Amino acid sequence: MPRRDDLSSILLIGSGPIIIGQACEFDYSGTQAAKVLRSQGYRVVLVNSNPATIMTDPEFADATYIEPITADVIESIIAKERPDAVLPTLGGQTALNVTMELAERGAFERYGVELIGAGIDAIRRAEDRGLFKETMEAVGLAVPRARYARSLPDAMTAAEEIGYPVMIRPSFILGGKGTGVAIDEEEFRAKAGHGLAMSPIREILVEESVVGWKEFELEVMRDRADNAVIVCSIENLDAMGVHTGDSITVAPIMTLTDREYQEMRDDAITCLRAIGVETGGSNVQFAVDPRTGRRIVIEMNPRVSRSSALASKATGFPIAKIAALLAVGFTLDEIPNDITGKTPASFEPALDYVVVKVPRFDFSKFPSASGRLGTSMQSVGEAMAIGRTFPEALQKALRSLETGRKGLNADPVEEVYTSLSDAALRDALGVPTSSRIYHVAEALRRGFGVEEVADLTAYDPWFVEEIAAIVDLRRRLEAATPSEGGGEDLPGIVRDAKRMGFSDAQLGYLWGCSPDAVLALRRTHGITVTYKTVDTCAAEFAATTPYMYSTYEDESEVPPADIPRVVVLGSGPNRIGQGIEFDYCCVHASFALRDAGYETVMVNCNPETVSTDYDTSDRLYFEPLTVEDVLAIVDAEQPVAVIVQLGGQTPLNLAHHLQERGVPIAGTSPASIEAAEDREQFSALCRRLGIRQPAHGIATSATEAEEVVDRIGLPVLVRPSFVLGGRAMRVVFSFEDLQEYLHEMYHAPGEDGLDLAAAPLLIDRFLESATEVDIDAVFDGTELLVGGIMEHVEEAGIHSGDSACITPPPTLSSSAHDAIVAATTDIARELEVRGLINMQYAVKGDEVYLLEANPRGSRTVPFISKATGIPLAKIATRVMMGATLGDLRAEGVLTSRPITLTAVKEAVLPWSRFPDEDIILGPEMRATGEVMGIAATAGTAYAKALLGAGMEIPAAGNVFFSVADRDKQVGLAAAQALHHLGFRLVTTEGTARFLAHFGVPSTTVPKLGEGPGDTLEHIEGGEIHMVVNTPRGRRARSDGRLIRTAAQQRGIPCITTIAGALATARSLQMGRDELTAVRSLQDWLA
């Protein structure tokens, strides 16, 4: 069945901001779909609020709407664009949810729009857990026993009926939010209560728990003719009870016989048919009892998912692209397999390698999190690695994570585990955490039996044994230390070690020598890396697409090339502070280089991204971003340049190591990068250029710290110059605060006194009530191109990644503007920047202070590029390769156009994943993603951004209003605005008096614990509809914190900064019409 000619225009719904459970994978899927639908001649209309995506680049669609993904907004896009069809299956849960809402309100019928991919009934059958179970049972598939409950007492009865332990699932939630397993009544009471609160319809499903069973996933594709294929099978190392997004997973399945696998395969296809997914990709999750083989279906997603991205990268089968083609009528056998070019897509990829995915967590940013993994996803990113065997892929994946590990232990960090008692180790094995895999290796090293470890962890013994093989080899390595003679078969052991994924750094650690020495030794024995191809077919057919991974085998398959190559280093796993924005930049670099006649070589290990699509660059190396792995690629590819500026901190950290080893780095030199990062060098430079910085100092002892603070004055911003894990930045308002902080950061257990020498304390004068300003620019040696200047909504002190910002800056004076541009130019010249530079300033009155300079691509590059239409990353890439801005103007790559819009970026924070966290903002970044609002005025743009960020600001009702004394003056304006909008203000006594003084009426409630009817009771009683509460201090159990947490847990919008409150109040003056007035990016930039 060929392409449907009755459709001409298709609306694609994106997934919005990056949040836990929904990350770059939907940029990958949206981009693939947009590309292929356009190449098929369809008019593509696209909506996504996330500016950091490739899919929202104007050239990927005919009409791109960077608008909030709400039913109102999408309906007005439909009204305006009148698409023939909507494709809802490529934008994650967000797209599905909004599609259901649109269907319910009859929007599709109203405009005669057809849903393609999955119909509304199919979506409902898959999404409604009760309906899903019925559907499965009707076709003979087993599911866990379960029952719905809409109140706590009812839930308790249900749990009794089913029998503990039970699994709790709130209805209509995303990524396991609010789910959990309760082992007894007490735990159930708490978790069920939370679950009911998390569900938008106050409903939970109480389900039989199968914790400890094996967990599997199959990725299925089905076409209109009912052809179905399994693209990839995935086995979770962590058993049921740990969300697949938080589990270490392995492809293909390792521990099922063919018979069991085929039964599962049949079930998966039966499931798709029963649900009625007409075309496209879906994933089906199974649990299997390891004792009996009993198999049950856990869930199915009738859409492309995170696992589909993983499966696509793991197999070379582009699920999203093919799903899009199937949705417009093609059948699998009409679509060629791009990788072989000679076989059709109606087949099942055969893997001759093993893929391991390891999640990455950022728990250190969320002190309230226990670190225990469960059924609600908490990871913020993931790394994938490919090896010929599981041990090799596992070790590669662990070093891809960039958590300071060189592989599975055998590195300096392992001391954390070697120092544990056996009892502590045994306990740790029983608790799923992000470090359990390291405990497993340590236990095996100590001689714990494979069975014992398997029992404690519920890992399959096969995996534990393969891990034991790594540990055994480590013992052989230790016995073969070269400086002690090396033993008889040193080359053989080294070869075995490399084949098991050991890094040179691990060998160096075990042998007490440098990784370079290990490399030298390897070279003398001819033990060098080989590259194999991911080809979908286990070499049965020749591959035309160089998608490579490293391993240690006889034969390397790197194809020859005669065009000069440029290597682009990607940004590795997503983490807070380094996410999709950097992937965006890397992809642009690749496109720009290809246009400029180079062959591009991408290196990255993040399976969610567009950069790791095999057709983004000419060659793709799915590899860890470490010195050893990158050097090996450089050796194989002999590039003319390596781009390190665009992948965030990851490649930047490699830059000087690479340069030292003779690798040509494009653009700004590693020495300059270091000069910007080194505080003393950089301060000297600023002094020389006459650029003002906040007063600052460095302390190597507690006394010295007090002296510095004495000199520069309170408040101060403090941070250790070096910490593992989080950054631990804090604003300190008093000497007491300082002492407390020093103790927290530097007090080692069992020792007296504080040792600051290892990581001296950096102290800056904290600029209060200053406006923060970001600038992104490109410098070519003589000319500075200002990409954009962004004024932050929240004042300095809230991390630039967590605060909203506006461009063009609405209140920045022209003298401040000029000072910023001049300082940026001076710094860029002085640092000999070639390419991008990002600078952050704090503006206080007429004074402009430089906070930091980053000579690299920043988080805001995509936002600015969207707001201005200037392809900054592309321009920067060309400049890095030697072009001047003048050249690029002549080529037409750089054009200038008048800016008629105002754009607002708003951060999105993962509070709902960490229900006990205090939700205040600070100098430490905690946002996972961002949205963009575009409008003619700042107010509307901000309101759109809030809407896009999912802030459901009520139009009327009661606002609990309580602000710190230092915020009262500005707070007054916000209170007045809210009052004028018709909100009723609820306050405690002090605030009430203050407001009354200025004629703002409010209702007073008692302070916490000071009588009946206090704030908490009002919040819990559902009488408060919004909270404005700015933090007063950092006390863990302060009233403010209790109030904020209570609001958060009940899904009540809670604003924690005065600037935010003001902006929100202003945006509330916007009418619904203004918010749903939509305009495409192409139109704005025309």
Next chain:
Amino acid sequence: MTDGIAVTADGEVFRGRSVGAGGIAVGEAVFNTSMSGYQEIFSDPSYAGQVVVMTAPHIGNYGTNPDDDQARRPFAAGIGMRSMSRRHSNWRATASLGEYLAHHGLVAISDLDTRRLTRHIRDRGAQPIAMGSEVTEAEVRAAASAAPPMEGRALAMTVSVDEPYVRPAEGSARGRVVAVDLGLKRDILTNLTRLGYDVHVQPATVSAEEILALDPTGVFLSNGPGDPEPLEGPIEAVRGVLGKVPLFGICLGHQVLGLALGGSTFKLPFGHHGGNHPVRRLADGRVEITAQNHGFAVDPWSFGDGNAPAPDESAAPWEVPLPAELATRFGLARPTHQNLNDGTLEGLACLDIPAFGVQYHPEAAPGPRDARGLFDTFAGLMDGTA
């Protein structure tokens, strides 16, 4: 753990370590791309005379169990793999793969660069290989170059049972199938008995008269190893029953049917061995993902005075049409299935007599079971309802 070595007939050397029996194994080198089902593969009689290289890296993961064997013993001549598991894990397992290999005296080499070996076979074509442990490279090399090619070898006759036997139907019998064992897999038997047929398994030497004397409801021609062309006895026997009883052939059985109908077979460059081959059902255009294991194929252009059209290099293999009709010795037949990877014939059905065959394995084991319905088709033919 001892060193193992493998050498192809054209002199390529591969090193690994021995994980099976000692000695030298010689056979035609083939690679199998299935990601599970090693036990079924090693015990499939169709692999007689072949050394199987598994492209899936981990082998032995889930051990072995008596249920998954496809015949009374493994038939593959030798095994090549990347990583032999140190431990197995599965609730059905009764022994490790190592124990299985040792018990059956099967030569197996692990830690090979199986991908290099696969690419070599793909690029240079099927050819003999020898592998062994505790032997010199020269010995292995000599064994490889002395090995005969697969063409012309009637291996089916050597793997077939010596004596007939009966596998009764599950439940009450609705008929009797005579299965000619050319290397029969157990799961085929299971599929037939499950549908309610008593299956009378006969050796490959069985004659048409002997078959008909059993008064069969249908005749089944099994899969098996080697070249179909020299199987004169079975071909004759098939000619003797065609048109008299419904007949169904799988794999080698399909090739024997093709030859009996007057067509010819040819050797594929490196065969089809895996569980992911797309096959189009020509009747309705549906695609089945199939299990395959064959080195020879029926030439659809060899029937009657058919002439193959000049190959169209620009067309994708899955778009190259097969002839609409085949003029056979038993009237007209029609191609029913086509392999989409290389366009080869995957099945045919006679129009004037009740007989059909498929080149692939509807019984799977290992592999996807999309095509299991073909056993129902056979049943329908026997019932007279199809």
